[in-house]
Amino acid sequence: MVDNQYVEDKPRSGRPTKQDPSTVDIILSKVRLDRYGREKTCADIAGDLSKLGINISGTTIYRVLKNAGFRKTKPTRKPGLTKKMRAERLAWCLAHESWTLEDWKNVIFSDETSVILLHRRGGYRIWRTKDERFLRSCIRERWKGASEFMFWGCFSYDKKGPYHCWLPETAQEKRDAEKEIERLNNEIEPTLRTAWEIETGVRRLNLRQNPSGRKPTWKFTAKNGKLGRGKRGGIDWYRYQRLILLPKLLLFAQECAIERPGTLVQEDKAPAHNHHIQQRVFDAAQVQRLLWCPNSPDLNAIEPAWPWMKRRTTRKGAPKTRQEAFSAWKAAWQELPQERIQQWIERIPWHIKQIIELEGGNEYKEGREKKQQGDWEDV
CATH class of the missing domain: 1.10.10 (Arc Repressor Mutant, subunit A)
Incomplete structure (x- = not known):
């Protein structure tokens, strides 16, 4: 040697x-x-x-x-958050921090997703190491955009609910909607007018002991609760109520409430969901709702279903026609395993904890706890 x-x-x-x-x-x-x-x-x-x-x-x-250790990879996609959105997320998570899995089993999760024909996932890539996935510079915000059609679905921990593929509204349906909205306005105007007169009278008495000036007169407008529809089309409060709430979501909620009396319906604050008239429908059906905070798909257990279904419906090539897409999405919804749904619901308490630590942020890896190893995995 x-x-x-x-x-x-x-x-x-x-x-x-x-x-x-x-x-x-x-x-x-x-x-x-x-x-x-x-x-x-x-x-x-x-x-x-x-x-x-x-x-x-x-x-x-x-x-x-x-x-x-760098490689060129796709950027992590997360919804863009303003300061106000982060504050709302933090407040919501603090309010639900004490909820257990049993509490979340009472919630029906619902949402829509966009389906784009001939759409293949991909795009530009970025440099990062395996540990830098959730750095701010490695995240690209995801904002809402256009689609070919919308798919709606709902489920709970115990069972899968109904689904709906949105079709364009026909001219006849628009005419029928106008007549129905006119009937609803005639029905609710007396109640709204009485409430307005009481509120206006009390306000004038509080301003002065002897109120002067011209006495306000009642005008039935959107500001005072008059129902109407926008000119942009799409999914508005009326279509959502007539095609989703009344025939599907509320019936499913009443069915779930037989086994779980504390059933809640989760909805985000999309204008179609958050319209003031929808609360009347929930009250009439005796169903409680749980409003969500904005831009928080990580808190909605149904959001992971959409990537799963998009992979499922495009594994043999993206659908070329709307009818092909309808058939593929209906089949994928039927094939969605209930065990996978339960895994998505089980991870919500972990997400709430992470959001609180990030003060409303979303720069974390979504997942759930591995039962044996004690760390976290994607599902």
Whole structure:
């Protein structure tokens, strides 16, 4: 055996490596600087370094990033949150922090998702390591957009509920809606007028002992509760009430309440759901509702169902026609396992805990606890 003290390296030919520590640090800092750095190509980074007098190829930069544990991958998608939304999320989670799984078993989760024909998932990629998935610069906000049609569904911990594929409203349906809304307005106007007169009279007495000026007169407008429809079409309060609430959701809630008397219906604050007339419908059906906070799919157990169903309906190619899409989505809903639904509901308490720690934020990995290993997994 030769002692190391009698051995030394022979001079080698070739240029020295350009991957010196200072250059590597500059490359990594360029990538980690912000969201735009994450999206740069190796050639872009090489161009930035050339301005600093560092001549290095895109191939070498790729090797540097790969050796540092980076790979080009899709950015994490999360809903955009304003300060107000974060505050509302935090307040909502604090109010429900003490809820147990048994409490969540009483909730019916419902929502809609958009379906786009011939849609294939994909897009640009960013640089990140496996531990940087939920850094702010690695997240791209997801905002609401257009779709070919909407699919609605609901379920509870114990059973899967009805579904609905939204079709465009016909001219005859619009005419029928106008007549029905006119009938409803004639029905509710006397009650609203009486309430307005009492409120107005009390307010004038509080302002002055002898109120002066012109006495207000009743005008039945949207501000005072008159029902109407917008001109944009789509899913409004009337269509949601007539096609979802009355024939499907409330009947399912009443069915669930037989086994679970404390049944609640979860809805987000979409205008169609949050219209003031909908509360009258819930009250008439003796069903309680649980309003959600905005832009919080991580708190709605039905949201993970949509990626599952979109993978299911496009595994043999995306549907080419609306009828093909209808059939595929109906079949996928029937195939959705109840065990998977239960897993999505079971992870809500964990999500609430994470949101509270992040003060309303959503920069965390969604998942549930592994029963044996004690850590968390995606489901």
